[in-house]
Amino acid sequence: MSSLAESQERADAVTEMVKAIAHPVRLRIISLLCQSDQRVIFMAERLERTPAAVSQQLRILRMSGLVSTERREGEVFYTLANPQLRQLLACLDGCQAA
Template sequence: MNRDIQEFKSEFFKALAHPLRIRILEVLSEGDRNVNEIQAIIGSEGSAVSQQLAVLRNKNVVSGTKDGTSVVYSLRDPLIKDLLKVAKQIFDNHLVDAISMLENIRKE
């Protein structure tokens, strides 16, 4: 595999490697939002949301468009929404496996 692609993937997944950034992406997958809207939905401090948005912008995961005095954020690539869905499916699969393993242990 091309080293540039591997490097891109590594940096991309580093950008996703924070629970608040994942939550921000989930919110943005539902539609474009400004910092105040994201903060209200998540229930987190504005400074924390702004810091994580800066990381996502620097890694080109989200983009921001000036709208008056605020910036409206959006996903740079709509496939990120699909990636989040796949990650949820993987989580569900692991959960099903863990439940099955626990049921087998209880039977023993």
């Protein structure tokens, strides 16, 4: 695996991922999804936003490949596309607290 220092392509991909989560609502959505898979209505309640506003941010996260959907018993649940995002969020949270 090449490092970020050695690969412009890899650096570009990481930059796009960081841009996708560099919004307070999207960051909080990812944080909720780190806890468990979620429905839009639940996230909207937790974030004190409308379901439409949360859906708009989820669309950006889906397009970035950070979240995916799964249909269960007729309902759509959002989930992390890459479980390593949990580590990233824990690291970011720890860096902020330092």
